[in-house]
Amino acid sequence: MNKLAQPVVTLDGPAGSGKSTTAKEVARRLGFRHLDSGALYRALTLALLEEGTPPAQWVDLTDEDMDGLPIRVSSREADFVIEVAGRVVQAELRSPSVTEHVALLASLPAARRCLLYLQQVAGEKGGLVADGRDMGSVVFPEADVKVYLVADLHERARRRLEESGISPSNVDVERESKVIAERDRQDSERELSPLREPSNAHRIDTTSLNFNEQVEEVVALVEALYVD
Numbered sequence: 341m342n343k344l345a346q347p348v349v350t351l352d353g354p355a356g357s358g359k360s361t362t363a364k365e366v367a368r369r370l371g372f373r374h375l376d377s378g379a380l381y382r383a384l385t386l387a388l389l390e391e392g393t394p395p396a397q398w399v400d401l402t403d404e405d406m407d408g409l410p411i412r413v414s415s416r417e418a419d420f421v422i423e424v425a426g427r428v429v430q431a432e433l434r435s436p437s438v439t440e441h442v443a444l445l446a447s448l449p450a451a452r453r454c455l456l457y458l459q460q461v462a463g464e465k466g467g468l469v470a471d472g473r474d475m476g477s478v479v480f481p482e483a484d485v486k487v488y489l490v491a492d493l494h495e496r497a498r499r500r501l502e503e504s505g506i507s508p509s510n511v512d513v514e515r516e517s518k519v520i521a522e523r524d525r526q527d528s529e530r531e532l533s534p535l536r537e538p539s540n541a542h543r544i545d546t547t548s549l550n551f552n553e554q555v556e557e558v559v560a561l562v563e564a565l566y567v568d
């Protein structure tokens with residue numbers, strides 16, 4: 341099978357830029373599998389919170405400690421199922437307490453090492469749309485199409501709130517903007533795999549695009565691979 345028969349597509353970008361929803365729909369349209377790497381970081385965070393390890397002690401966790409956490413990832417047709425301590429998790433991964441602690445977990449070398457291998461195995465056969473912070477830069481540096489999604493901070497905050505069913509006021513948007521800006525700061529300033537635009541990525545600013553338009557832009561980049 342040639343390389344282009346099963347491409348790897350990466351979507352990176354800051355919090356609330358629409359990576360996961362876009363990646364999921366792009367994967368569906370192309371018949372590829374969606375890998376939401378943020379969900380893996382969230383699952384490790386949830387496992388540690390459930391275990392009761394105080395966040396101040398996470399920095400001392402070893403590779404063995406991380407590998408021993410009760411996380412399981414298995415592939416299915418359209419995506420990957422994540423289990424924590426034997427139960428399938430989804431909504432729990434976006435709880436306020438997981439969201440509060442995930443950037444800390446993601447700054448730890450032992451956590452990143454543990455997930456790097458898992459993500460690369462998930463992508464080894466291609467036919468994958470992976471979204472996160474370091475998909476095009478570290479996890480899949482040879483990806484066939486790399487996209488970097490950006491959007492205005494307030495627009496990202498507004499979308500985040502609307503996603504959770506809120507009709508946000510200006511005050512809500514201001515508050516959420518601060519939370520998102522802080523997570524962006526932590527993700528961009530950490531030493532290991534910081535949030536960076538890959539040098540050969542296609543940058544798409546989604547501030548004034550609707551969902552369908554941003555999905556179509558990415559799908560078009562992948563379809564262009566098949567044109568001589």
Ligand code: CDP
Nearest residue numbers: 355356377378379381442443446472473474
């Ligand atoms: O909330 P949002 O959808 O933007 O984030 P997410 O994709 O669920 O990722 C949650 C957190 O995991 C991020 O803020 C990063 O700290 C971390 N992460 C990472 O470090 N590397 C990735 N490839 C994906 C996520």
